[in-house]
Amino acid sequence: MSSDPFRDIINDTCELLRQSAKGRNRVVHLSPEVAQQLDARKTPVPPASPQPTGQTAVAVPGAPxxxxxxxxxxxxxxxxxxxxxxxxxxxxxxxxxxxxxxxxxxxxxxxxxxxxxxxxxxxxxxxxxxxxxxxxxxxxxxxxxxxxxxxxxxxxxxxxxxxxxxxxxxxxxxxxxxxxxxxxxxxxxxxxxxxxxxxxxxxxxxxxxxxxxxxxxxxxxxxxxxxxxxxxxxxxxxxxxxxxxxxxxxxx
Ligand code: SF4
Missing domain, CATH: 3.40.470.10 (Uracil-DNA glycosylase-like domain)
Known part of the structure; x- marks a missing residue:
C-alpha cells in the first residue's frame, strides 16, 4: 500500500480492467475524471473509434x-x-x-x-x-x-x-x-x-x-x-x- 490511497484504488482498477478484458479486443468506456487518473499512470493509447460525448476510451490489448x-x-x-x-x-x-x-x-x-x-x-x-x-x-x-x-x-x-x-x-x-x-x-x-x-x-x-x-x-x-x-x-x-x-x- 502506498501513501496515496486514491492512487492504490486507481492501480487496482487498472489491474481489474486488464484482467476482465484479457484476450479480448475491447474498449472500456470511462468517465473523463477516471480516464484522467488512469492516464496519469500509463501511456495513453489512442481510441480505435470515435467515442460518445463525455467519455474517453482506453484501448485494451487483445486479439484484433x-x-x-x-x-x-x-x-x-x-x-x-x-x-x-x-x-x-x-x-x-x-x-x-x-x-x-x-x-x-x-x-x-x-x-x-x-x-x-x-x-x-x-x-x-x-x-x-x-x-x-x-x-x-x-x-x-x-x-x-x-x-x-x-x-x-x-x-x-x-x-x-x-x-x-x-x-x-x-x-x-x-x-x-x-x-x-x-x-x-x-x-x-x-x-x-x-x-x-x-x-x-x-x-x-x-x-x-x-x-x-x-x-x-x-x-x-x-x-x-x-x-x-x-x-x-x-x-x-x-x-x-x-x-x-x-x-x-x-x-x-
Ligand atoms: S476461401 Fe473463403 S470460404 Fe474458403 S476457407 Fe478461405 S475464407 Fe473460407
Whole structure:
C-alpha cells in the first residue's frame, strides 16, 4: 500500500480492467475524471473509434478482429475463393453480447460484402430490432463460410473444415455472452453433431463454455412462416440470458 490511497484504488482498477478484458479486443468506456487518473499512470493509447460525448476510451490489448479480417480477405484456402466477388467477414459490434452465426453468404451478401442482407437479412434485422428490441449494430453477425458457394448450394464438408478456424478465432476474439446458431449448418458445425435443427433448437447448448441457442435460419422461416413462433420462443430465451434473468445450465 502506498501513501496515496486514491492512487492504490486507481492501480487496482487498472489491474481489474486488464484482467476482465484479457484476450479480448475491447474498449472500456470511462468517465473523463477516471480516464484522467488512469492516464496519469500509463501511456495513453489512442481510441480505435470515435467515442460518445463525455467519455474517453482506453484501448485494451487483445486479439484484433481487424487483422483476422485482413487474413480472411486474402484467403484462397478453398475453391470458393475463385468464384466469390468478395469475402464476407462479419458485421457488428466487437463488444457484442450476442453473436449470430449463419451458414454462408448468398448473392446479395457476396455483392455487398455484408452478412444477412436481402430478404432473409431483413427478417433477421426485424427479429433483432422488433423482437429483441436491440439495434442490429449492437450484435455481431457472421457465417460459418466467409465466401459464397456458387448458386447458393449447400456448403461442402471440406469447405466448412477449411473455413471453420476463422469462425473459431472470431468467437474467441468476441467472447459473447450468448451465441445464436441460425440453421442446421451453423448449429451442426458449432456443436459437432449431425442432429437435425428441429432437435437442436428449444434448449441450451454450450460452445467452449458460451451458452448457445440454435434456431431456424431466417431463409427457412421465409419458406415456412408457421415456424416463426418457435424462433420467437428461442429469441425470448436468449433475451432472458442477456438481461441476466436466467443462467443456462442453472435453470430451475
Ligand atoms: S470460404 Fe473460407 S476457407 Fe474458403 S476461401 Fe473463403 S475464407 Fe478461405
Amino acid at each position: 478482429l481487424a487483422s483476422l479480417q485482413a487474413e480472411v480477405t486474402a484467403c484462397t484456402k478453398c475453391e470458393l475463393s475463385r468464384t466469390r466477388t468478395q469475402t464476407v467477414f462479419g458485421d457488428g459490434s466487437p463488444t457484442a453480447k450476442l453473436v449470430f452465426v449463419g451458414e454462408a453468404p448468398g448473392a446479395d451478401e457476396d455483392r455487398q460484402g455484408v452478412p444477412f442482407v436481402g430478404r432473409a437479412g431483413q427478417l433477421l434485422t426485424d427479429i433483432i430490432e422488433k423482437g429483441m428490441k436491440l439495434r442490429r449494430g449492437d450484435v455481431f453477425i457472421c457465417n460459418v463460410l466467409k465466401c459464397r458457394p456458387p448458386g447458393n448450394r449447400n456448403p461442402l464438408p471440406s469447405e466448412v473444415e477449411q473455413c471453420e478456424p476463422y469462425l473459431i478465432r472470431q468467437l474467441e476474439a468476441l467472447r459473447p455472452a450468448v451465441i445464436c446458431a441460425l440453421g442446421k449448418y451453423a448449429a451442426q458445425t458449432l456443436l459437432k453433431t449431425n442432429a437435425p435443427i428441429g432437435r437442436l433448437r428449444g434448449r441450451w447448448h454450450f460452445y467452449h463454455g458460451i451458452p448457445l441457442r440454435a434456431t431456424y435460419h431466417p431463409a427457412y422461416l421465409l419458406r415456412s412462416p408457421g415456424e416463426k413462433r418457435k424462433t420467437w420462443e428461442d429469441v425470448q430465451e436468449i433475451m432472458k440470458v442477456i438481461n441476466g434473468e436466467v443462467v443456462p445450465g442453472q435453470e430451475p
